[in-house]
Amino acid sequence: MKNRKLNIAFFGSSLVSAYWNGAATYYRGIIRALHERGHQVTFYEPDAYERQQNRDIPDPDWAKVVVYDATEEAVYKCLQQAAEADMVVKASGVGVFDELLEREVLNLKTDDRLVVFWDVDAPATLDRVHNNLTDPFLTLISQYDMILTYGGGDPVVKAYEALGAQKCVPIYNALDTATHFPVAPEARFTCDLAFLGNRLPDREARVEEFFLKPAAATPDKKYIIGGSGWGDKPMSENVTYIGHVYTNDHNAFNCTPKAVLNISRESMARYGFSPATRVFEAAGAGACIITDYWEGIDFFFTPGEEILVAQDGNDVASILSDLTARQAKAIGEAAYRKVLAAHTYNHRAEQLEQLLYAKVKQQDVALA
Structure with a gap:
């Protein structure tokens, strides 16, 4: 059983489009x-939110993509197909019929088929159910064979276990070396500091503090912000808004500026141990990263050597004023070495594989 290859059915927001889809x-x-x-x-992904009209990639050769209509009938048809899998995954935030999927995938659970909930925004999910004791997901948590999370460390694990989860394990995001790597700089992304992230309610105040505030305080420096939704946001004249940045432009976006900024969403910063995917993508391009503070940073990168940490917008401005091109290059190179050594998706897949094999073995023992 140890080397068994699995057939996995995965219900998520979108594999082929990053449009309004940070996962x-x-x-x-x-x-x-x-x-x-x-x-x-x-x-399995729904045809919703114009994602299919804003694809970043064609259907890949490393997964079968099934795009279904945003109707109940189509959802049930996909669930019927998923019954042939060894493991069924329901990710959080599919965007349509989430409650239906969370409930119905559990009907596919058998002694031979694992059903897993994969929470790509655990802090938001936990906040939601803690604030609404009638949330239907609360009664389902204990029925899943396993809860996997995008991050969150011990605080998220303990919170899920307190809600009855059989097992909760963070599978941290990481670097995909096939798509994110150092490239030549491009003039259109030249600036002192760049930030990439969609405009979301629990991120906006932190963007104001860590990006827009230091930009306004340092008119002699140039800033670039990318992502969806910022078009009508007031910004100082030294900030350029470039809209949605497609995946194939991420490497140049990360390689060209003197530094790139990571800003956590409020809930993720509060729980800690939740580095955004873009931290690893930027490190994989050799970028000098400035990040807002969150608990657990040093679990991934060494502050001051592989990443620079800011407590607030004043810190960001101070770091930029002292940062030389040579220092930025050295920090970026150190981050690149670290991410290749410990934080690629192959590392994460190996962790997941061992976790699944252990669960399957545990079930086999129980059935014996």
Whole structure:
């Protein structure tokens, strides 16, 4: 059983489009790495939110993609197909019929088929159910064979276990070496500091503090912000808004500026141990990263050597004023070495594989 190759059905937001879908590169990295280790993944995604009209990639050769209509009938048809899998994954935040999927995938659970909930925004999910004791997901948590999370460390694990989870394990995001790597700089991304992230309610105040505030305080420096939704946001004249940045431009976006900024969403910063995918993508391009503070940074990178940490916007401005091109290059190179050594999706897929084999073995023992 140890080397068994799994047929996995995966219900998620989108594998082929990162449009209003920050989890796309996480899904791609994990699923590509699983494929390289011999597992087969069918990814079921709804035709919703104009994602199919804003694809970053064609259907990949490392996963089968099934795009279904955003109707109940189509969802049930996909669930019927998923019954052929060895393992069924329901990711959080599919975007349509989430409650239906969370409930119905559990009907596919058998002694031979694992059903897993994969939470790509655990802090938000936990906040939601803690604030609504009638949330239907609360009664389902204990029924899943396992809860996997995008991050969150011990605080998230303990919170899920307190809600009855049989097992909760963070599978941190990482670097997909097939898509994110150093490239030549491009003039259109030249600036002192760049930030990439969609405009979301629990991120906006932190973007104001860590990006827009230091930009306004340092008019002699140039800033670039990318991502969806920032078009009508007031910004100082030294900030350029470039809109949605497609995946194939991420490397140049990360390689060209003197430094790139990571800003956590409020809930993720509060729980800690939740580095954004873009931290690893930027490190994989050799970028000098400045990040807002969150608990657990040193679990991934060494502050001051492989990443620079800011407590607030004043810190960001101070770091930029002292940062030389030579220092930025050295920090970026150190981050690149670290991410290749410890934080690729192959590392994460190996962790997941061992976790699944242990669960299967545990079930086999129980049935014996």
